[in-house]
Amino acid sequence: MTASRPAIVGPDAGPETPYPLRMEGRVIAGFGRGSKELGIPTANLPVDTASTPWIADARSGVYFGYASLALPASHPDQLPSSASAPTPAVVFPMVMSIGYNPFYKNTVRSAEVHLLHRFKADFYDCHMRLLLLGFIREEKDYKSIDALVDDIKFDCDVARKSLAREAWTEKASVDDAWWLEARL
């Protein structure tokens, strides 16, 4: 079983400083392990300190919040919309890992996002915007892949429960045009 840790993180009153942290980029190919080895696909973004200065000093670990994806109109998970309307970005809750994946001993820092949605198709090369609202835990090494997967599943539950609170809904967390912009 997973070691006991809080099932909900962050104050009930809503995200606290320095959150929300923002990041954006195009989904790139990662290490090819997420879906194949773990059964947990992660959309990787480039770690670019020029466009995302805060990431240089961000602590490695697991974060949660929302992702806004500019899915093409033809993507099966795009919202139904009228032919004339611009294609809206679709928002999903997410958990993400920023760090070196100690279980795999990566030498390069990665930023990978697992969206809490079952997709019918991949979305490589799509533009993704992230609103990080809180920190869940440090990254760890594990004795087995199963132990890593169990901990990630627990992270998904923490994110779901934490974001279900009134002050953590997408609407409550978003206050700017950057996030609301429909077309990227």
Ligand code: ADP
């Ligand atoms: P890679 O190593 O190339 O990142 P993964 O096995 O981690 O490969 O799979 C990631 C890809 O799977 C994403 O880029 C995206 O296109 C797709 N994908 C499908 N469902 C999800 C999801 N729920 N969260 C994140 N990515 C997903």
Ligand code: RBF
């Ligand atoms: N990798 C680790 O080595 N240690 C971790 O503690 C860890 N936590 C993760 C938590 C989440 C929510 C996600 C999405 C990934 C995590 N990973 C961790 C990264 C995982 O090893 C990686 O997604 C796969 O190796 C695919 O690149």
Ligand code: MG
């Ligand atoms: Mg990945």
